Amino acid sequence: KTFSQITIKEKNIPLLKAIGLIQKQSGFDFLYNSEMIQRQSNISLSLQNVSIQEALNACFKNLPLSYAIVDRTVIIKSASTLVTLPGAITESSAPVGIIKGHVTDETGKSLAGATIAIKGTTIGTSTDADGNFNLTIKDPQNAILVISFIGYKTQEISLLNRTTITIVLQVSPDLQQQEVVVVGYSTQKKGSLTAAVTTIKPEDVRMNSSPSISNALAGVSPGLVINNRSGKPGYDDALMLVRGYNTFANGSTGVGPLIVVDGIPDRNMNRVNPADVESITLLKDASAAIYGVRAANGVVLVTTKRGKSGKPVIQYDGNMAFQHLTRIAPRVNAWQYMTYYNELAVINGTQTPYDPEEIEKYKAGNDPDYTSTDWTDQVYKAWAPQTSHALSVSGGSDNVRYNVSGQYINQKSNYSNSDLSYQNFNLRSNIDIRANKYIKFNVDLAAWKETSKNPAIDDGSIMHEMISIYPFIPVYWKNGLPSGGLGYGRNPVLMSSTEPGYNNITYLTFNPKLGIDIQLPFITKGLSVSGYGAFDNINTFNKFYKRPWHAYSYNKATDTYTDQYSSTALSQITQTSSQSAENTLFLKLGYDRQFGDHNVSAFAAYEQTTYNNTSTTAQRQDLLGSSLDQLFSGADLNQMGTGSASQWGRASYFGKVDYAYKGKYLANLILRYNGSFNFAPDKQWGLFPAVALGWRISDENFFKPLLPVINNLKLRASWGIMGSDAVAQYYYMTKYGIVTNPAYYTYFSDSYTQSTNLSPSSVPNPNITWEKQDTRNLGVDMTLLQNKLNITFDVFRNYRSDILAQPLSSVPQYTGLTLPYMNIGKSLNRGFEFAINYRQATNRAFQYSVGVNLTYARSKVIYQDESPNIPAWQQYTGHTVDSWLTYKTSGIYHTQDEVLKSPHLPGAGPGDLWIQDIDHDGQITSKDKVRIDYGVKPRLSFGLPLSFTYKGWSLNMIFAGQTIAKVQIRPQAQSAVVVPPTWVYDDRFVSTEATPDAKFPRASNNGDSRNNVDADLYVRDASFLRLKNAELSYIFTDNDFLRRIGISQLRLFVGGSNIFSVDGLKRYGVDPENTSLTGVSYPQTRTVRFGLNVNL
């Protein structure tokens, strides 16, 4: 038996004390109305090693009270409110039959404390901690069992002489509606929500194999657009957008949601141990207004797990994963490369660089001096490992509860020759202390140390070399020496290794939080005061070490090798230490009370956040030898010590009132008065209001006839004004900075002395203030078919004004002004989202749930600064926020005749893009570009969460997808010598006769002004449907062997992410979530993993 045996011998004690004793000995939690308990007369108990049920039965024997046990919580209620019969009497009649039974919920979990009564009698019992019961029955043939349990639907079952029976109880709609949801600064029951809020469960988060939990959110929730743009270890965080693109300000910053972890803004959700996640809530509509000036892009609230009283629960999660690049474009081989660039030279009227004889030798491929290298294949390896171990302990007593966990992640990179890796040691301890009846403390400490080891040369440069290096250069010459690439040792296989040094970054993050919660019933009932302070710290230490490396060039004519060692790099060490501190203080006065049919929950609060960062950088060059990677070994000449500092702050007074009448008419009011340091002192403060209303129609009397079909129906409406202050500080001031780019240094005197230079920044805008968003939402929540089918539907309208943008298009360049960020833009983002989930869960062994969620968000520019003389068809206004502006083509010219008969760019010939003359001026100019009303951000995104369970087996899958999105793919834009992907080569134009069906232009590179242009020919549909995350698992429970070795539960799983994708980009070797024009970013990865969870 895992639960306590209770021994109490007390005479004439208050019930409260008795409950206290049982609580202490059993480790169970108790929920009760203390007034009700205090009203009861004293009791006497004489119990020796009895179960909790027996103890409780003894307590309540003569009292008008009953109880129910849910999980490890005892709920005490007055007997009159229960259908059930407490204090079962089992010996009153002659025994005729004994029935053994087991009660579970729909997921198969045993229910302790369910009441079983025989209809029409007073005979009954309740289930023990394992959900089992025994009952002696007079008339087993005709007896009808009535099984009831709080939160579940009462069931009646005819016994029909059975002696064993398993009963599955279904959750009553009420329980679903009772689920508590974390919303801004407070919690609300799901049933009383008026906002468009989604809660993501920890199961979904744990299925994700990336160390960044943002990747777990793809396809899970409506209203959330998730894209992963890179698989680089430690830097694979997904890009999140709540309901699409609301603004065009500031490029990528200022469009994502505010992240709040355990009430503290700006914490890094991606570094939370997935096993610690209790829930993730999205605030998608005006309910986010409680976050004021940072609310406009939605809010993601992450809540971590806290301890429950009871014996310690120890859990281990471990897994081993393998990463594999999803896609990478195959490139041409040596002779194809030479052919291509000879073609280009002919077009450019220059001498052909490659000898036809040489090309033939490469083509023949039988001379060891003439081989071809697939550099992509050399730079990346097929599989890179990743491991994770996590351990957590959770438990506590009535007064102290804890949840403590630790996690270790080690992720290697797919660079074949690299030590690049990412490691994270993660620790979290959430402790709750009840000091007395009124006062609770919580102490939360989270700390992690991340170590990111990177090559000294950045990924962009490595990738650039990888696709620019001649395929006729080998990685290693035939004598085994590494080749030097295009010179200066630029062999990408070496560049990605530690040969050229390293760039190592250590992040030490410490997130402590201390909170207090004081109930003040002695002042007035329902009054409380609470508050917390958090002092988040991030220390970053970056050591960048660059040193020369050995790489060789080879002279075929003389058969000699030359070491390029001394020309590869000047040794250099740069060390940067940076310290960021973000302090949050929060104080709240809360009031929760029910007055008859009126339920009021309200709070007023103050919050302030201050941030400061200082960093120090020291650099020395020309180290003594390349073995000692220390600053002191560098030369004094050109040594550098510098630093930087930044700060910001926000303060707010805010409050919220939730009101419900009879639980069916709901209203919320939010007000936030917010100040932001980013603006001039007289422009810092603003008011952000929101109102939300809800109506639970299913609670109305007239709805009763419909209840069997529609179990729950609620309408919601909300409106609010929220802000975004995502611009850098001090835009309201004129600034001058010391010039630090060596390209702009000036020198004077015959000794070439460097001068100090000051350069002006942009013109100040003293009136700069936050962006404002008018957010409206209408929603319906519905549950049908005995709560199996859940439907949520929302329509929204976000009107953003005062968008912060630089008016760079209308002011003449001859003014020389770089205008500051001004509140000039307007955009409108409208759409809808819905989620349907069907969950089939019965006592059958096979259970499943299927869902669909979908988000449609259409952004439109209402006002953006544009050049006054721009043609109408190029205007941004009225179009999607990130729409493309490209030439419209009729493919390419195949014949000289086609060129001559149509307007063309100067010098155009067959094989060039056939650009359409949109303005019919007889010339091709940039005025002929047209706006394609699509961007890389999808207008429609969707998810399909699927789950199947058969006995211990379960299969969970999340498909995620998007459509109405376009990317541009133009690999030749990368460099003058870029190696074309095979699809560019195979489909290129060579001559009118040879390639009558060519789809792509003749040989070209980045300098080609007729073909290296934005054109619809390169724009591709970025729609995809991909199996984002999947997991197949088997769970062992009630296994004797495991129990004997102390394991209560064991779960084995195999899973993965980015498993496959259906889309139109496979042909180009481009991942559908990759938006890089030429593909020089660390590619996305597919992960396969194996793991286990053990519970002790």
Next chain:
Amino acid sequence: YTDASVWTDLSLTEAYANNLYNILPNVQHNWDNKSSRSWALSAACDEGYNKFNDYNESVLNKGTLTPDNLGNFDIWSLEFYNIQNCNTFLSKIDAVPGDSSVRNRLKGEVLYLRAFAYYMLVRDYGGVPLFSKPFDLNSNFKATRASFDECVSFIVADCDAAANLLPVNYASSDAKYGKATKGASMALKSTILLYAASPFWNDNKDATKWQKAADAAKAVIDLGVYQLYSGTPYCQLFVKPNPELIMVTLKSAKYSNSYSDFTGIETFLAPNGFHGWSSFAPSQQLVDAFNTADGKLITDPTSGYNDQNPYANRDPRFYNDILFDGRPFGNTAYCQDRYSAGGTSACQFYEGGLDSKTGFDNWNYSLTRYSFRKYQDTTFNFNTGLGATNHFWVISRLSEIYLNYAEAQYNLGNYAEAIKYLNLVRQRPGVNLPALDGSLSGAELFARIQNERQVELCLEGHRYYDVRRWKIAEGTQNAGCRGVTITLNGNVKSYSYGVIQTRAFNSPANYLLPIPRAEIQRTSLQQNPGYQ
């Protein structure tokens, strides 16, 4: 720093002025830095060729220049940004407390720099809007293009004002080179007035314009502080600061530490056999412009020039400016693997040689089979390829002023005076060519003036504008860029000449750059003729 501190502390004000020196062209080969059009200009005219099209010169060379595509030659917004910063300075400087002599000097420097910014604009675009006050958010942004002559007057006024404020020389030696001086302002005035008097800008052949140009050049000469470089070899003139230099921009070797940075001009000028890039290579046209040793044009049948032994008996400057097949180059110790590979310091541009497409790093071989010797510092270590050399870019030097003066005097009919100054340049120590025939006149003399500028000022950014102001660009561009192929048969080399890059020129449009479309779309400015 805030507004208040910069304009109340003279040392910060000076730091602001120092930054404005970025207006001037410099030696840096920063692919994306348009103000550094120093090298790019020579590859966009018949002077040379840029193998890697680093500045997208091909747009100009192919005649495909449009308001949408100016290669990397679009300096419109950059120069107006610089002018705005100059105007901000000029509007604030008078109120800055402190030493008035420093204040006046700084004002002179910035006036010179503003004049230079306008000079760069007008030679590319013709007349542009003129602004002498800074814009702010509340300004009226409307403007129209001033005429070319109005712009010239504006520039000349700035030069005059600057000349009055600037010292002839800086007392402290730490500012001797690189800072604007009285002479620099006067030299700029000479150049802009020469442009204004030239055929392209002087439709009605107004002789008073030539007179002004002559006077301005003479004023610099009469200042008496500059002397022709008299040291030898001549090539040192472009490596070590010397009294011929009137204005230069300096770049220290200090900041060059990886392949992606500025690695020293030696790297991008030298032949591939020295691990150079041959990025900018001289054209056959430039090579052919060098006289024979007896001072004759090679087209002169009496010159004795033999195109199968083309490098013998040439103007000494040829050996100082150009690397050609057989020319020894560099320091033996600084290019070790060339010798390991059996080479010598002599360039091997012939087919199969170390500096040909079968040598080291063969993608870097010179297509014209020449490299520039000018500006290269032989103390540069090709073993390491790292920039260890200081460099300067010549903005003005005395021999340019002599040639300006000679050209102006020629156009005023004073042939003797013109010949005198041509000879000063040609007979300087280290060059010592025979004097020109004193009876030269008319077109024949003008050809020699043109030839002298082409040779003496090569790779200094003059030729591109000279062929335009003389209205001969159509011919020089359409001739394409020529080079040589040298074949070795036994010990005998044979030379065959041909076009290595065909070029096209749309006349008259390409005499000027188009105003960028982005500007046309936001203003009511008149586009230059021939562009839409």
